Amino acid sequence: AQTVTQSQPEMSVQEAETVTLSCTYDTSENNYYLFWYKQPPSRQMILVIRQEAYKQQNATENRFSVNFQKAAKSFSLKISDSQLGDTAMYFCAFSTTGTYKYIFGTGTRLKVLA
Amino acid sequence: DAGVTQSPTHLIKTRGQQVTLRCSPKSGHDTVSWYQQALGQGPQFIFQYYEEEERQRGNFPDRFSGHQFPNYSSELNVNALLLGDSALYLCASSEDRGRTYTEAFFGQGTRLTVV
Numbered sequence: 373a374q375t376v377t378q379s380q381p382e383m384s385v386q387e388a389e390t391v392t393l394s395c396t397y398d399t400s401e402n403n404y405y406l407f408w409y410k411q412p413p414s415r416q417m418i419l420v421i422r423q424e425a426y427k428q429q430n431a432t433e434n435r436f437s438v439n440f441q442k443a444a445k446s447f448s449l450k451i452s453d454s455q456l457g458d459t460a461m462y463f464c465a466f467s468t469t470g471t472y473k474y475i476f477g478t479g480t481r482l483k484v485l486a
Numbered sequence: 487d488a489g490v491t492q493s494p495t496h497l498i499k500t501r502g503q504q505v506t507l508r509c510s511p512k513s514g515h516d517t518v519s520w521y522q523q524a525l526g527q528g529p530q531f532i533f534q535y536y537e538e539e540e541r542q543r544g545n546f547p548d549r550f551s552g553h554q555f556p557n558y559s560s561e562l563n564v565n566a567l568l569l570g571d572s573a574l575y576l577c578a579s580s581e582d583r584g585r586t587y588t589e590a591f592f593g594q595g596t597r598l599t600v601v
Binding site for chain 2: 476
């Protein structure tokens with residue numbers, strides 16, 4: 373069975389600074405995706421960034437980037453130039469290719485301070 | 487495109503009652519998954535519907551059942567409600583293209599409170 377672990381329940385960062393959220397996972401699958409989702413108070417899950425397991429290159433989306441270490445089963449999210457609007461719950465998630473089923477971690481509550 | 491819509495947004499039920507939650511997927515999406523998100527936790531996969539059949543199921547009791555209609559919309563039914571069923575119920579839709587990735591979209595959820 374797959375598991376996703378987020379060991380940082382809460383984090384805070386000053387506006388314009390950089391913060392890194394950690395995630396580890398466990399799987400015996402070879403073909404899978406990893407994701408970071410943002411859940412603001414509006415409750416809707418918003419995709420932040422996605423990483424295909426077969427790609428060695430780390431994914432980047434504007435201010436968001438990941439550090440994907442496949443052998444260590446680690447998948448961290450780096451947010452650069454943090455903005456007040458980044459304040460939200462962040463969930464790391466895993467999905468086996470072709471299943472469209474997501475396994476989520478317990479989340480990290482991020483607060484960006486003015 | 488309205489995206490994924492769920493109804494109702496909030497619901498209060500009494501222990502032992504039954505509840506039905508509804509989800510309309512994003513236009514063009516044929517796969518609907520349901521998740522339960524307890525307070526302070528990550529979403530837990532309940533089940534997934536595709537072509538009107540339950541295709542995958544998570545570790546939830548038979549009190550949780552569902553349905554998918556020909557227009558791809560879906561219902562989640564919970565019987566004999568327990569206090570522990572209080573949670574945010576999220577619906578996610580996607581377009582099944584086999585092993586080709588397609589983005590899943592989530593609704594804003596239904597907040598169920600069992601008293």
